[in-house]
Amino acid sequence: MRIDIVVVYVQRYQRGHEKNFVPPLTGIHLAALTPPEHSVRVLHQQIEPPDLDTDADLVALSFFSGFAREAYELAERYRSRGKIVVGGGPHVTFSKEEALGHFDAVLVGEAESAWADLIRDADQGNLQRVYVGTTLPLDSVPTPRYDLLPRGFFVPRVVQATRGCPFTCSFCTVPVLNPGFRTRPVERVMADVAYDEFKHWWQRKIVWFWDDNLTIDRRYARELLSRLVPFRKWWLTQASMDISKDPSLLDLMKRSGCIGVFFGIESFGVESLKDAHKQQNKAERYKERIAALHARGICVMAGFISGFDGDSPASIKAMAHELYEAGVDVPFLSILTPFPGTAAYQKLGDEGRLLRERGWDYYNGYNVTFEPKQMSPAELLKAHRELWNEAFSLKYTFLRIVRSARYLRWGAFLMCALMNSFYCFKRFRGNEPRALAEPMGVGHPLAHPAPPVCQPNVVTTPAAVRG
Ligand code: B12
Ligand code: SF4
Structure with a gap:
């Protein structure tokens, strides 16, 4: 076929x-x-x-x-x-x-x-x-067909070493979608890392781990990274902030060529972090956690979400400065989106707060799909646009790039400068969300009728995180 x-x-x-x-x-x-x-x-x-x-x-x-x-x-x-x-x-x-x-x-x-x-x-x-599909061990996951990628991708080598995450953030489908935490044999991951049929040097040099939370199993992470050292690559991943408390892991990350880590910081507000089921994040510690990565020259990318119950328009806009103060090098700014299968979808559905006349087009992280607690949907959208515009203003973009030149290793600095400049360019070119079709109306076949019953989360608890 x-x-x-x-x-x-x-x-x-x-x-x-x-x-x-x-x-x-x-x-x-x-x-x-x-x-x-x-x-x-x-x-x-x-x-x-x-x-x-x-x-x-x-x-x-x-x-x-x-x-x-x-x-x-x-x-x-x-x-x-x-x-x-x-x-x-x-x-x-x-x-x-x-x-x-x-x-x-x-x-x-x-x-x-x-x-x-x-x-x-x-x-x-x-x-x-x-x-x-049943959830299988990752033992036989093959090397992706990089040869089938169109030429245009800037960083084509995406790799998955692990699947799953022990946390249960309210807006995230991972705990249900990819239950448990599974690791792929290091040998197989190294086969992806060794694949070098890419045209440009940076395409051969960079490895982007598309994992949910790469470093959860510390023993596995250490083995993986030790094996990565001789390849002399630059690599990036998503991880949770607790890695900052593990200096030997951070040293190994540096030695194996880590240039960037994405943290889901999400918010600075205690109430908002509670709403996100992300109480493991402590706003008063962000600065110190991020500094531990900077001390190794690693760029910190971080996701922030607007629209939790604890958020107000003022607290959302304040994030542009707070994230700069915390030391974030590249922010990613989204609006809370209650995807089916998440606790947020369940809760907002139960409370009658999902805007059911809005179809799936709105579920792209840049639109409002529910009734926020402390503002109207239009005010949330506006506050988020203002945050975006301020965070990628010339002032903050310039400050972040200049500051990062002091501590980032040069691959990390290149990535930081490139991403910040790109988003700043986008801000001035026009970063308004795409105009969406008229709301579909409750009767539209794509307007989702009722919140699905969340499957029970099959997760390992954070306590299972191996140290
Ligand atoms: C890497 C990643 C990204 C990357 C790459 C995006 C991309 N287009 O792949 C980046 C960082 C850019 C990204 C961005 C976004 N992401 Co993302 N991302 C992930 C992540 C962590 C891993 C996905 C992955 O590569 N998995 C590995 C591959 C091999 O597996 P997979 O995609 O899960 O597919 C498996 C099955 O689903 C199935 N399958 C999938 N498709 C198909 C199709 C067919 C025909 C078949 C038979 C099977 C099949 O088979 C695969 C193998 O088992 C997932 C979390 C997760 N664990 O899924 C979130 C996830 C996919 N992202 C999500 C979201 C919401 C986004 C954003 C909208 C966030 C935002 N606010 O901006 C953006 C969208 C940007 C975009 N351009 O598309 C959600 C999607 C939820 C949903 N219901 O839509 C997820 C699930 C995380 C979450 N919050 O719950 N993301
Ligand atoms: S830590 Fe990240 S991957 Fe894990 S549940 Fe939370 S948002 Fe999802």
């Missing part, structure tokens, strides 16, 4: 988008899982429009909630051309019935155990409607 895997994307800003910085791992991972007797292509809508006139027999769409409407429209268009169309990913996993209305088949959960079955059944004309 000929298979097209399409990673769906919709621009979130009125002008410009994160077109080709780092690719999603999902498409090239699914391609690697595809049995070799089938031919496979991976198309990234963020780089190129999907090929509707493809000669593929089967089209597989992967998408987040915010791109669901686009995915459903694409599915209809492919189906009208006689293709078998299947869907999977986080949105499908939590909105199976809705997705079934648009696809010939859906795969719920992780694909490793079920993707080959789905392809076999499609090939034999015996496609089932629903495939449920």
Whole structure:
């Protein structure tokens, strides 16, 4: 069979988008899982429009909630051309019935155990409607098909070493989507690291771990990083702030070439952190935690969310200065988005605060989909835009870049300067959210009818974090 895997994307800003910085791992991972007797292509809508006139027999769409409407429209268009169309990913996993209305088949959960079955059944004309992936150990996860990436990506080597996270933040689907915390054999990860068929030196040099929380299992992290040292790469990942209390791990991170760590800081407010189920974050400690990474020349990227129950317009706007003061090098600023499958979705649904007339297009991290506690939806959107504009004003962008030149190693500094300049450029070019279609109305088939019942979180507790 000929298979097209399409990673769906919709621009979130009125002008410009994160077109080709780092690719999603999902498409090239699914391609690697595809049995070799089938031919496979991976198309990234963020780089190129999907090929509707493809000669593929089967089209597989992967998408987040915010791109669901686009995915459903694409599915209809492919189906009208006689293709078998299947869907999977986080949105499908939590909105199976809705997705079934648009696809010939859906795969719920992780694909490793079920993707080959789905392809076999499609090939034999015996496609089932629903495939449920079980959560397998990561022992046989292959090297992604980097060779299938379009040329345009700036940092193409994305790698996954672990899956899952022991925390249970209220806005995050990971604890349910990827239960437990699993590690991939270091040998296999090193095979991804050793892959060097990229055109430019920086593409060969940089390894971006797309893990949920790479350093949870300290013994594994130490083994992984020790094996990484001789490769002399630059690498980045997402981790939790507790790594700052582990100087020997930080030293090893430095030695193995770490240039950037993303922390989900989310907020400075005690009430907001409580609402986020993120009480492990202590605002009074941020500065000291971040300084520990700076002392090793590592750039600190950090995510901040606006719209928790503890947030007011003033507290949101204040974050532009607070995050600078805390030492953050590159901020990522989103609006709280209650994705299906999260505790936030459940809670806001139970409290009747989800704006049900707003369809999935609004679930992209830059729009308001619920009734905030201390302001109106319009005020939250406005406060978030003001935060964005202030955080990426010339003043703060310049201050962050200049300050970071004092302590970041040069790869980290390059990344910091590049990302800050990009977002600042975007701010001046116009960073308003893309104008969305008229609200869909409660009766629209895409307007979600009721909050799904959250599956019980199957998680290891933070206590299981090995020291
Ligand atoms: C890496 C990552 C990113 C990266 C890369 C984004 C990308 N497009 O891949 C960055 C940092 C850019 C990012 C940004 C965002 N992200 Co993100 N991200 C992740 C993360 C941590 C890992 C994803 C990953 O690569 N996993 C490894 C691959 C191999 O597995 P996978 O994608 O889960 O796919 C598996 C299954 O889902 C299934 N599958 C997936 N698709 C399909 C399709 C078919 C046909 C089949 C059969 C199976 C299948 O098979 C795969 C193998 O088992 C996840 C958390 C998570 N654990 O999923 C969040 C996650 C996907 N992100 C999320 C969100 C919300 C965002 C943002 C909107 C955040 C924001 N406020 O801006 C943006 C969107 C930006 C964009 N351009 O798309 C949410 C999505 C929730 C939802 N329901 O939509 C997640 C789940 C985290 C969360 N908050 O819960 N993200
Ligand atoms: S720490 Fe990060 S990955 Fe873990 S549950 Fe919270 S937001 Fe999700």
